[in-house]
Amino acid sequence: MAEIEWKGIIWRAAYGNLSVKELLTILKGFGPMETLEFERPGHFKGEVSLSLSQDGTKEITLYHLEVIGPKRKGKGREALQYLKKIFKGELYVEDPGGLADPRFIRVKNASRESVLFWVKMFREGLIDAMESDMCSLSPGMSEDEITGIEVELNAADVKRDASSA
DSSP states (O other), X not given: OOEXXXXXXXXXXXXXXXXXXXXXXXXXXXXXXXXXXXXXXXXXXXXXXXXXXXXXXXXXXXXXXXXXXSOOTTHHHHHHHHHHHHHOSEEEEESEEEOSSTTEXXXXXXXXXXXXXXXXXXXXXXXSEEEOSSOEEOTTOOHHHHHHHHHHHHHHHHHHHHHHO
């Protein structure tokens, strides 16, 4: 399986087999939609799909993000900033979820903590949209709508804690 280092990140096909030329074409935004694995050694790794929207803008959909290393505070934000910077496109998150280890943000079993992280990243402009079983974030939402989502997520957590006591 071919892999290439591009902009400080190692890239490879997540499924199937792509040549170095095909990987570069996709990374530069001229190829078909593909799902790629990536790793910035010592910082983060994950899985994204890259595509062009109908109006020709780049769309990045993040499926998995894992922060690497002992000091994690701010590393997720750093990874998102880096991905947004190199692709200069809209960054979407599809149904993020957490595991017991908070370094992971994965598809499946979304946790309140991971969704609240994504709401914060949406508010900061680091992601452009998110689809989750718990909530949806889309461009053009008002601050009141975003705050309402946070209140609902926190209220659900308080209710769950009270019923388990």
